[in-house]
Amino acid sequence: MLLKDAFATAFTSLKHARTRSFLTMLGIVIGIGSVILLMSLGQSAQNLIIDQVQSIGSNLIFAIPGATKGSRLSSPPSAQGIIIKTLVKQDVDALKRDPTVEQVVPQVQGMARAVSDTNDTDVTFQGVSANFFAVRNFNVVKGSSFTEEDVNSMNNVAVIGQSIATTLFGTDNPVGQVFRLKNLSFRIIGLLEKKGVGVGGVDQDSVVILPVSVAQKKLLGQDYYSYITIQAGAKYDPTFVKGRVENILRDSHHITNPDKDDFTVRTQEEALAIVSNITSVLTIFLSAIAAISLIVGGIGIMNIMLVSVLERTKEIGLRKAVGATNRDIMQQFLFESIMLTFAGGMVGLLIGVSVNALIYLVLVYFVQMTWSFALPLSAVLLALGVSTLTGLAFGIYPARQAAQKSPIEALRYE
């Protein structure tokens, strides 16, 4: 039997049982739809994270207090909320002396209640050195950022993000206004460019940036840093500079055995690898859950095909009587199940892409998030490949049952 005829025969049989074919397909539609949707959303989330990590600056290296145990991708203790006081001013000074290091930005952070004349809100404030704005791509759109002089003189000045500005001062120009943090008055000298909603719905415009000296001494009462951002010189490979940074910190901390480091140094690329890794694992995990519905759908197909084989015993007998070989019959029933799952896969793909597009529109136009629309080719190929394979895998058993019927028993069947 020609392939073309086999397809036509299978198609006609499916058409004659329209409702059943449609219901059988549903499981596959849902399975493929969810896999496509989750893989696309995962890709979009990853794009967003990568964009954001890249947008924080270039050639960056981060020194974090505390050693990282285990793999390269595990998080250091400071990221788990344990306070480690090993990064201090002499480290910053030592790093600044290295010729491969372009900029060094010490940073601290803390939380406090910000109070204006009319309103108040909880904020996370960051204490940074004056070069932070240039190194980390934080642009001031109104007023100006603070200077090294402000840091050295411990002036109570602040640069704030647009959400905080709106919360504290409404539509008024915030520059020149005064607000309080822990009973200290701060004069706002600059307003940051709007950045929008970031990963996990975090409002990137809800920031208060202060001179590091002020935050450290006046608000937190500490002499250590939360972390240090280092910008490598443009002509140096960040990985090379990372090695130098590690050696400088070891010298400064009097450590001879690298296994006893009390700090962790990571390049921007490594940080990127970590977050990409997290989203990839999450995407794979969610897609695997969605794939379970494919198995359920496949079993549904097998079930219906077995019923169909039984129901069409006479037809099988007739086809064999007029010359169909076992292979012809097997082929016909296999094509029927593959056509069902492939069509289900196509419909699922369409639905997955549509829902993905809908989510994109809602996020961009209603939530105003910087979200990108992604449809990974791998997801499309995987979905169509997997749906076809599902048809093949779950269609073989019923098709064999059909092929093995003897013509005479099949014709006698009532």
Next chain:
Amino acid sequence: MIQADNLTKVYTNDGAETRALDGVSFKIKQGEFVSIMGPSGSGKSTLLHVLSFFDRPTDGEYRFSNHSEKELDDTALAKIRNKDMGFVFQSFNLLARSTVFDNVLMPLLYSEVSADQREKYVKKAINAVGLNEKTNVEAGKLSGGQKQRVAIARALVNNPNVIFADEPTGNLDSKSGEQIMDILRDLHEQGRTIVLVTHETYTAEYADRLIKLKDGLIESDEPIIHRRGNGEFFK
């Protein structure tokens, strides 16, 4: 053409043996019209199934067009059924939701007839049973007599040497039954070998030769002197 030597067919059911055929031998020459008659349980349907390669004998030898059944695998049997045999069943065995055209087309799907020749073959076969105007009607919507004519067209479409008919008039009123027998008679006049199984003497007498079976054995095998019908379907 057809040669049966000492054919036996034994069915075993729950340990009990049934000898449906108990040593049957005969020959049918090219162009003969043979009726096989017998009461129910005589083995006539079993014999037809063996002759038409639907089933294999337990013992004995069956040769069709010089091919011994023993030398052929299932695929080879299917090819011979497709190319050299046509079948007409008591219960028509049509695909009710497919059109007359598609029903008649079915054997060609498994044959070597090229796709562009098929329509010609199908139309010729439908024309031979006088159902041209029903070509695109769903088979399920036809009357019993018309259904059996579609089945005959399907049996003819591959232009086989032999047509096996198993109680072809069993589900029909007498007028439709006569029409069907007239068509078979016509086909015989055109040179085809017809093997007919029936339990009605009236129907059996359209043939030239009558083999009577009883308890799996041939009771008699004689020519019919005053056969019925003149193949007048198209006259």
